[in-house]
Amino acid sequence: MRPTLLDPLFAAITTLPGIGPKLEKLYRRLLGRDDEPRIVDLLFHLPTGAIDRRARPKLREVEPGTVVTVKVTVDRHRPAPPGRDRAPHLIYASDDTGDLVITYFRARKEYLEKLFPVGETRYVSGLTALYDGMLQMVHPDRVVDEKGLAVLPMIEPVYPLTEGITANMIVKAMDSALSRIPVLPEWQDAAFLAKNGFPDFGTALRKLHRPEALDDIAPQGGAHTRLAYDELLASQLALGLMRAHNRKRAGRANAGDGHLRRAIIAALPYSLTLSQHRALDAIVADLGKPERMVRLLQGDVGSGKTVVALLAAAAVIEAGRQAALMAPTEILARQHFNTIAPLAATVGIRADLLTGRERGKDRAVLLERLESGDVHFLVGTHALFQDDVTFRDLALAIVDEQHRFGVHQRLALVNKGEAVDMLVTTATPIPRTLVLTYFGDMDISELREKPAGRLPVDTRTIPLERLDEVVDAVGRALKDGQRVYWVCPLVAESETGDLAAAEDRFKALRKRFGRAVDLVHGQMRGSEKDEAMRRFSVGESQLLVSTTVIEVGVDVPEATVMVIEHAERFGLAQLHQLRGRIGRGHGKSTCLLLYRAPLGETAKARLAIMRETEDGFRIAEEDLKLRGEGDVLGTRQSGMPSFRIASPEAHGHLLPAARDDARLILSRDATLASERGKALRVLLYLFERDDAIRLVDAG
Ligand code: ADP
Ligand code: MG
Numbered sequence: 001m002r003p004t005l006l007d008p009l010f011a012a013i014t015t016l017p018g019i020g021p022k023l024e025k026l027y028r029r030l031l032g033r034d035d036e037p038r039i040v041d042l043l044f045h046l047p048t049g050a051i052d053r054r055a056r057p058k059l060r061e062v063e064p065g066t067v068v069t070v071k072v073t074v075d076r077h078r079p080a081p082p083g084r085d086r087a088p089h090l091i092y093a094s095d096d097t098g099d100l101v102i103t104y105f106r107a108r109k110e111y112l113e114k115l116f117p118v119g120e121t122r123y124v125s126g127l128t129a130l131y132d133g134m135l136q137m138v139h140p141d142r143v144v145d146e147k148g149l150a151v152l153p154m155i156e157p158v159y160p161l162t163e164g165i166t167a168n169m170i171v172k173a174m175d176s177a178l179s180r181i182p183v184l185p186e187w188q189d190a191a192f193l194a195k196n197g198f199p200d201f202g203t204a205l206r207k208l209h210r211p212e213a214l215d216d217i218a219p220q221g222g223a224h225t226r227l228a229y230d231e232l233l234a235s236q237l238a239l240g241l242m243r244a245h246n247r248k249r250a251g252r253a254n255a256g257d258g259h260l261r262r263a264i265i266a267a268l269p270y271s272l273t274l275s276q277h278r279a280l281d282a283i284v285a286d287l288g289k290p291e292r293m294v295r296l297l298q299g300d301v302g303s304g305k306t307v308v309a310l311l312a313a314a315a316v317i318e319a320g321r322q323a324a325l326m327a328p329t330e331i332l333a334r335q336h337f338n339t340i341a342p343l344a345a346t347v348g349i350r351a352d353l354l355t356g357r358e359r360g361k362d363r364a365v366l367l368e369r370l371e372s373g374d375v376h377f378l379v380g381t382h383a384l385f386q387d388d389v390t391f392r393d394l395a396l397a398i399v400d401e402q403h404r405f406g407v408h409q410r411l412a413l414v415n416k417g418e419a420v421d422m423l424v425t426t427a428t429p430i431p432r433t434l435v436l437t438y439f440g441d442m443d444i445s446e447l448r449e450k451p452a453g454r455l456p457v458d459t460r461t462i463p464l465e466r467l468d469e470v471v472d473a474v475g476r477a478l479k480d481g482q483r484v485y486w487v488c489p490l491v492a493e494s495e496t497g498d499l500a501a502a503e504d505r506f507k508a509l510r511k512r513f514g515r516a517v518d519l520v521h522g523q524m525r526g527s528e529k530d531e532a533m534r535r536f537s538v539g540e541s542q543l544l545v546s547t548t549v550i551e552v553g554v555d556v557p558e559a560t561v562m563v564i565e566h567a568e569r570f571g572l573a574q575l576h577q578l579r580g581r582i583g584r585g586h587g588k589s590t591c592l593l594l595y596r597a598p599l600g601e602t603a604k605a606r607l608a609i610m611r612e613t614e615d616g617f618r619i620a621e622e623d624l625k626l627r628g629e630g631d632v633l634g635t636r637q638s639g640m641p642s643f644r645i646a647s648p649e650a651h652g653h654l655l656p657a658a659r660d661d662a663r664l665i666l667s668r669d670a671t672l673a674s675e676r677g678k679a680l681r682v683l684l685y686l687f688e689r690d691d692a693i694r695l696v697d698a699g
Helices: 004-010 021-031 039-043 109-114 145-149 167-178 190-197 201-209 224-249 261-269 274-288 305-318 331-348 360-372 407-414 432-438 464-479 495-516 526-536 572-579 599-610 617-627 646-669 675-686 693-697
Strands: 049-052 068-080 087-096 099-106 121-131 134-138 140-145 155-158 294-299 322-326 351-354 377-379 396-397 419-424 443-447 457-463 483-487 517-520 543-546 557-562 589-595
Touching: 004 039, 004 675, 021 039, 039 167, 068 155, 087 109, 121 145, 121 305, 121 464, 140 145, 145 517, 155 167, 167 201, 190 224, 201 224, 224 294, 224 646, 224 675, 224 693, 261 305, 261 331, 274 294, 274 305, 274 419, 274 443, 294 305, 305 322, 305 331, 305 396, 305 419, 322 331, 331 351, 331 526, 407 419, 432 617, 432 646, 457 464, 457 599, 464 495, 464 557, 464 589, 464 617, 495 646, 517 526, 557 572, 572 599, 572 617, 589 599, 599 617, 646 675, 675 693
Parallel strands: 099 134, 294 419, 294 443, 322 377, 322 396, 351 377, 396 419, 457 589, 483 543, 483 557, 517 543, 557 589
Antiparallel strands: 049 155, 068 087, 068 121, 087 099, 121 134, 121 140
8 A cells, every 4th residue: 555655646636726627637638647647747747948047137238049037127118009909019128238128919008017017127037139129028938026036936947838738837736736745754875865966855856846056957967866766766676576576486496407408409500609508507597496587588680599498498398397489470480480390309309389370170189289298399479378278387488579578478478387487588689778677577698699600791771763773783693592582661650551562562573583583471371471481491482572571580591682672761670680681691691771862860870870780789779879768669568667757868877776776675675674665665656666565565
């Protein structure tokens, strides 16, 4: 239960004076809430900038175009002549150094005459301009007298707005909201706060909403940073608690004696890279412990994750148990199976495949064999966690290309066995900050090396006008016996558009090169796709035109050329994925990125990075810089909450510290029972990461 201490913050926003049901609707939109916004939502609606009104020059010193607050005497009014609504109402004012014309359009004369009584002193604040050689201020932001000046915020926060909610309304609502902040126990370490000069939680919010210096409002300033760190710590604590909970759930020692692994390694036509060895050692060590494994295997395209996955499976099979590998698409599942099955067979591991396509009698037989333990290793798609799929003794679930699966799907597979260990692999590296954010509950292995003997891919960018030359070059490659991928453009958001583009290209290329040209796209039936992939991989076809269905994981080492049309429409990660399909064999590979000029800034940067590097870890970081965090992970699909206060750009660098901090805290106080632990619970509730608390309290 949420501590009652926090009740004032979680009270509905309608408990603030002046906010009724009508405004509540607008606040929903402003604060991005599906249901009733609460005071905490308003308080976490941070200003995105500030207007600095501190400049107080004499009129002669005013630099037109700047925001100033000036003290003037009102000399006279010149209202709009009757019947000429469009003409402005002018107010002539001055100080002992010069004159100022204050201009209002469509304002009521009586109102202005009251606001600016002739002969009196007023302070006006706003943007100045030079008009007809006169210093002007059009619609001052603030007009106050001596008393008003005393309480005028000299640095005024600027909030994101929505139609129907003005800045003034937010400022007013925020005033009441700020007054509701209760005194909260400090959850951060006192020495840490002192060292960084961070204010306490309430003070930080007050500084952000009522800044007295520009630093109060800057993302890098103490107030914002403190709150961002609070949020990061909350998320890392939640992940840490989850992780601890995972491990505590009784696991089993699942690793066997190594005989199958040795046999597989001996049968491989290559030797494992050092990274592969290290990753495997870490995995086997985890499997051998009587705790649950939850490990992420990160590696670049082509870094050899599949064989590591197979060896992990072998380890549990040695122990007499079963393993499952789940891939996001049928093509991938089939391909994994095709890679794995022959190797598995040589050492006596019985592997099988289950996708949506296995039906009827075959499926029934397969399920029976699975339940009896006759199948050791089951590879498949989502079909793996259908209700009637029962393992005799599932010990390891390998989830490939994880971020396409939701968290609950991961769990569904894990629930198919007793204390199942989990290994998650990603298609390409994920930027470090995102790994900590989204996979912070996992241990991490990275494959940083590429297998020996890989040649770098020669990547070039070519404007679409030179398409003919590209087709000629492809022709030469085909004559030379090479295999070529031709990826067709993404057509804005529409699969049918993608398809049309691919079909057109297919027809044109087929006309030119004849039967060597084949087509694969997302709307083909599974069996047709497989058949097209098979023809290409055995060389029956040589040029494969495709939509982006070949994006993930497809492995045809003989392919050496990739053409990507309208490369400027693809994201960086996607381009890298696609390019990763070539450069896998021994031949020298070429990637041609065709673009339509002129390129926008971001597209230009993306293509430049593609030319510059093939390092997936670096590309992932650059990608994060070029796009927002949601995009990199395929948006909300991952089902993880994103941050409200911390931004990856301004505060991402604090994540490692927050992670270490969370680990240290939990190592000393695993159930958050100490005095500080209790304060940290408040923090978790405040940022709504309290699911994790329930795990702890349930024991
Ligand atoms: P990933 O899934 O990480 O993209 P794969 O597991 O598909 O990469 O491996 C890509 C290719 O590299 C496969 O053809 C595989 O047989 C090969 N491979 C894997 N490990 C090695 C290695 N250590 N040395 C040489 N080739 C390897
Ligand atoms: Mg793979």
